[in-house]
Amino acid sequence: MNEKINSIKKLQTGIPGFDHVSKGGLPINRTTLLSGSAGSAKTVFATQFLAEGISQFNQNGVFITFEEPIEDIRKNMLSFGWPIEKWEKENKWAFVDASPQPNEAYVVTGDYDLGALLARIENAVKKTSAKRLSMDSIGAIFTQFTDTFIVRSELFRIAYALKKMNVTSLMTAERIDEYGEIARFGVEEFVTDNVVILRNILEDEKRRRTIEILKYRGTNHQKGEYPFSISHESGLIIIPLSAIELKQKSSNIRITSGSQELDEMCNGGFFRDSIILVSGATGTGKTLMATEFMEGGTSKKERSLLFAFEESREQLFRNASGWGIDFERAEKDGLLKVVCEYPEVTGLEDHLIKMKEIIEEYKPQRVAVDSLSALERVSTLKSFREFIIGLTSFIKHKEIAGLFTSTTTSLMGGSSITEGHISTITDSIILLRYVEAYGEMRRGLTVLKMRGSKHNKDIKELTIDENGMHIGKPFRNVSGIISGNPHLVLRGEVDRLDDLFNKET
């Protein structure tokens, strides 16, 4: 990296994901404007900036509130696990209460400045030897003091004084439109150097939170909006999507798919760090494939993790035992973990964070998700794409094999939207299709793609019995399976059949 470009040093915030997106944190000893509409988590961000400083870096903080009473902040932030009151007693945290005082009317009788506020800030910084400071939110001071010219120049004076004291600070400000002027009252005119924007956008009836670093004067950062989520254990978590680098290691080690016949079709099994997509209509055997994939892991004493978004635990365990697989024992042995959740419970960002946490904690060697389509149902196109990229890159980074299932909308052939987003980042695609032949519905399986390996290109018959799935002989005399229009092709009848179809269509 070029040292000249990064001449402005940054202070690591400790807010998950932010230091990555901002390439190092907030510009050190400077004031950054944090702007956002109502409910965009400005106060949480401002508080977390100080809280992470105290708990991770032993850097004390000062919080200046222009709006919320101190008591409310202490109480609200305790739910994130930030013990502000305790920190205050330990002299690690100091409040400066600049919130409007009710029942105290005042009159203006002439010229004034905000000298007392500045003196109080300096006092609090000195008292705690603070390195970090948050002001929340400066819009409120413009409503307390109506002379905007005085307030503006005084805030500028405060920002300058903070720089002199070697304090890295955040100023929050309101904005009205999600995509409009940066902040109300022309705040950005005096803290122009660094601007971070928080958004809370309503998209297809779903809330989506994003963060964008609009500018960092004299230093670089990642561009664009990054989704983030607020968790009650750890506050803001930013998901750095495009910041994920394509530098996963590639492995030649094969692992079993759980089915010997499928392993043979794949030239010896899946690669250890590959992503496999199983696509098919309802009832073609996707959940079975995920189940077998789990069993393949547990039988080799590998830790296996299944995220189920369509069926309950009871259903899954019953189905598995119907195929001769004992999930219960595998779980008791600690080789299997099954996580069942309704996709509707939370937004996709929260699902992603939760799934990552479970993976971090359980440390599986293989993961299956059944199904992606269920998750797609509860999200917008954009956040679904981000979810897929976030999850696959995370799994790959951990060198875990991932098997995702996806439901096609039509019974015969067809493709799902899911595939459109995921097919390019998957290493292997397995198609499951219904095949109508001789007045009977049969199932077909084919390995459509397998990155970095030879594979069998036949469309083979798939049968399911009490021992699970079996892959049989290829359908030699049926064509049009994948396009969802299977027809028998008998020798000598090809011409006649072609004519028949021409007449019908």
Add this chain to the structure above:
Amino acid sequence: MAKYLLKLYITGKTARSDRAIHTLKKICAKELGNEYELNIIDVLESPQEAEDDKVLATPTLIKSLPAPIKRIIGDLTDIEKVLIGLDLVKNA
């Protein structure tokens, strides 16, 4: 007449501070005689006191007695408003 308890917050020895102190003393002498107690606090010397009283602007004059508490902001040049703030003008 009830005794007046007044606090005047200033920032340093500036022309603005002097103006406020001068004007206030004049008003007090004229309107309150000896029935008042005035504390002048420089926030640069006693920031904690400003913290406790939650003062933001300087000059700020706080009338804590008699009730109700009133805050008067600015260098007090608008004497009419100062008198209203100190409840020394009977609203006609």
